[in-house]
Amino acid sequence: MVKLESIQKVYFIGVGGIGMSALARYFVSRGVRVSGYDRTETPLTKALVQEGIAVHYREDINVIPLDVDVVVYTPAVPAAHAELVYYREHGFEVVKRSDVLRWITESSFNVCVGGTHGKTTTSTMVAHILKDSGYGCNAFLGGISANYNTNFWPSERHVAVVEADEYDRSFLKLVPDIAIVTAMDPDHLDIYGTAEEVENAFIQFAGKVKPGGCLISRYGLKRGDELSADTHYTYGFNETEADVYAANVRVEKGAYRYDVIHKNWQLKDVLLHMGGLHNIENSVAAITVAKQAGIEDDKIKAAIANFKGVKRRFEYLLQADENGAGPVMIDDYAHHPEELKALISGVRSLFGDAKCTVVFQPHLFSRTNDLAEGFGESLDMADEVILLPIYPARELPMEGVTSALIAKHMRKAKVQLLSKEEMQAYVKAEQPQLLVMSGAGDIDALLEPVKELLSGGK
Template sequence: MAPAIPTAMERPHFIGIGGAGMSGIAKILAQRGAKVAGSDAKESGTAEALRALGATVHIGHATEHLASDASSVVVSSAIRADNPELVRAAELDIPVVHRSDALAALMGGLRAIAVAGTHGKTTTTSMLAVALTELGLDPSYAIGGDLAGPGTNARHGEGDIFVAEADESDRSFQKYDPEVAIVLNVELDHHANYASMDEIYDSFETFVGKVVPGGTLVISADQAGAVELTRRVRDLSSLKVVTYGADEHADVRVHKVTPRGLTSEVTVLLGGKYLTFTVSVPGRHYALNAVAALAAGVALGIPAHNLASALGKYTGVKRRLQLKGEAAGVQVIDSYAHHPTEMTADLEAMRAAASDSRLLVVFQPHLFSRTQELGTEMGRALALADASVVLDIYPAREDPIPGVTSALIIDAAGTAGADVTAVHDKTTVPDVIAGMARPGDLVLTMGAGDVTDLGPEILARLS
């Protein structure tokens, strides 16, 4: 039986309903019987999926799209104050609910696992969703990306477990009260909202402090920021801390990660016993995500060997080293990586998976603020590729910052010895890559913006 729908969520209107986080909440509410409506900037497969669930989806933002009887208007931090539907909500005195509050309401009364960290949240949340579903536990889940298997980012399940990706970017993850919290890593990002690592640590401490009494924190024993966070929260008497990683003192110790082409074999030491399982995506960082998922499931009382077997059913998430296809002997793979740590991890994973191939990268920086702070590190990461094409910055929700362009990345890449080409017209990229690529090469489209659209275009041009 579905949990009762909060009154404010009975007839919600979502501004930006097609977004990864917003659409997931809207889908779950529709599956629970709410009368869902919303608007988005453009038509999409997500909009069609929502309509198939009974939701009303308008294209474009206009005052007439907001019904006067809406029980609430749901927004994310990306929605600007002058959005006409948000202005109209104020005129009609309709309550405005932040996305995180809506998600927190959906988790109420269920055993929640909240997955946090600067990188790897979507993958780890997806691994848990797939494994728990495979075990017949029928979880609900809300993820920031579409699963390669079920092909959706959210689902209402009849079980008592809710797995959610917990976003630190705007501190919204502080709204949740999970039974199990996962912290994969803690690094400085989202520079428009955090001025220092101290602010980041304070935010993560608040998140961890919301774990229900007797609950569990699963946290990396290897990553420096996570180790520091563990030190800061060790004194929380009601919290059980479970560490995982290669560190010899980790509670769930990673004994070995063996690359097997585009998969990995992982062996962990857990409870004095060795356990080996397969992760169906390449790269050590994805293997560690799987170990975090394993530890979280065990914290809920699920047998480790059952979980390990079920984790092997995970086949990936769209945009997380997703193979888009092959043409003229060239494989095209898509990566969501947009922070230097993520970029380095994915590039190293592709190097290990195909050591004899040339690696060509099409990189689109995401956000002016991130490029301003981390552009040098992004450029250095690109030195791991044989050659790179760098596009203009994808602005997303931000206005330009004077003097901040892709040149910051290109200059740093050149200093690091990378072969980098600036391309300002995105439509020319397929021709540029076709002129560079030869049979056996790997092409990686990388970034959090619309660079993902180039994969099929590159394949068409190559063929």
């Protein structure tokens, strides 16, 4: 096995992935020469190129470097990928992203944040508090922090905050000192097969916490009583039975003010400028980590108050003026029924009964097929829903599985199945005043054009 300290040149297959790019940036920060392949050019790959990483977009063994110490690939890359096959057949050290994360975290104090949803915002909050307070950490995130415009930052301190990805059971290679479990809902059933197997994996993840370590899990999780560690706190939103919870929540000019209550401490008047009640809950978990780390209360509150969120997580692209005039446009990565439920509930908590239009791009045929009823129920919380075609990602089409499968389960909201072009024409004509864009595919490419249609170029 290659030792981390000896790596001088590394090649990434799928370098533009959110988790892969964080690792690529880590190696660049250590002076390692980094290059990689991705299928398409994106704003993230362009940023990587500007940071000194050579990226190409053609699957071609004639252009790949042969003088590399290690090749890192993402499980999202097909096993028959020509470059991956070549490296494997010619004796190169070929490892998964999760293997590299294990190498990195073997000698550090690790805060690992897992969950079928909520993990990106929560891990970014934890990392931001540690950085903003001066405590310091190496951050490996599954989203772009709006405060720092990156998904990775280094630190001299041997502390790592890692988003623990359950896909392909990757998170089971990590060894947390502090672990957070935000949710254990059915997802990635193409990998796990059953909801029970998903839950089993999270129970295993909790069991990876080092002796003397701390587990922080959301109150009320199904099989939550099977999660255990030497120290275990549950957290929640207004759940007085939980060990730590948010209470006395007030809405102030589009922000939340609240108290965080623990039996041994209280943090009063926390201010969060990020929409969505679920993000208050996420902050309770992050604050609990900060208290475990011994960070002072005023530094924690200051960090939460200046937390700008994560790109594509309840991100405001347009906001009404001080008098409430003008359109509101919110973008979110939500691609699971529970995430959509939290997203739309958060919108309702801030905007009441204002007409809410949601544009949703389903992600994966398998997920749509498995969770169509749940998607329908969550989307029914909106007034109007536009369903775009399914984004396939790594999958081939499944017979009979289209966005219409979700529409079949909707009873309340007005629903339309439109192409991307038809959706944009509809927005231009109707000018919805509260528009939510959601999905994990390539819907982000539509954000600027739709924003232009709503704002008139302002």
